[in-house]
Amino acid sequence: MAIFCFLQVTSFVIHDIRRTMRTGLSTLPVPDLIRELVIAHTKPGLHKVYDQHAYLDEKRHALDLWAKRLRDVVTPPPANVVELAGARAMREIPREELESRRLRRAFRRGEKVALLVMLGMCAYFSWKIPEWVTEALLDAWRRASRGELKSWDDVFGKLYGGRQRRRVQTLSHTWDVWFRVTELRDAGGAPQRRLI
Numbered sequence: 001m002a003i004f005c006f007l008q009v010t011s012f013v014i015h016d017i018r019r020t021m022r023t024g025l026s027t028l029p030v031p032d033l034i035r036e037l038v039i040a041h042t043k044p045g046l047h048k049v050y051d052q053h054a055y056l057d058e059k060r061h062a063l064d065l066w067a068k069r070l071r072d073v074v075t076p077p078p079a080n081v082v083e084l085a086g087a088r089a090m091r092e093i094p095r096e097e098l099e100s101r102r103l104r105r106a107f108r109r110g111e112k113v114a115l116l117v118m119l120g121m122c123a124y125f126s127w128k129i130p131e132w133v134t135e136a137l138l139d140a141w142r143r144a145s146r147g148e149l150k151s152w153d154d155v156f157g158k159l160y161g162g163r164q165r166r167r168v169q170t171l172s173h174t175w176d177v178w179f180r181v182t183e184l185r186d187a188g189g190a191p192q193r194r195l196i
Contacts, residue, residue: 022035061183
């Protein structure tokens with residue numbers, strides 16, 4: 001408590017630490033469900049009954065991000081380090097928006113699997129489903145209700161056939177690398193050359 005006397009903090013309670021961390025997690029790329037679980041809130045609604053996953057890795061990742069944020073506050077970069085405007089701008093755009101833009105471009109180029117990938121990411125990270133995905137799914141539903149679709153391959157592309165299978169495997173490997181590089185970046189480490 002001596003530090004609080006030094007800082008002249010008069011009305012501190014331990015709960016302030018919890019509140020500060022929860023507020024800080026909202027500024028980081030952490031899904032809302034994970035933010036709530038980190039502070040030991042229960043899952044909402046039927047999630048607590050049907051979703052028995054403990055989310056340990058996700059909570060650990062959120063706490064690693066928070067630790068990095070605190071380290072940056074306590075030990076700011078040297079004065080002679082200048083952040084590039086482009087890097088700052090990219091960091092200010094939420095990860096879900098960056099991924100949505102990239103996958104929307106791929107989808108518009110005819111890569112139908114991008115729709116499924118975006119849905120998977122939304123489910124995994126608890127992201128809001130982007131408007132372009134909703135529109136594509138509604139269009140598919142309309143076409144299906146008129147009998148214009150032969151199979152879901154018409155919507156999502158052939159997932160496992162010939163070159164497409166190799167492409168999906170490559171995409172899967174790409175995601176593994178992306179998750180690992182993101183993990184390392186968020187933890188303050190540098191990606192290893194052999195990883196890429």
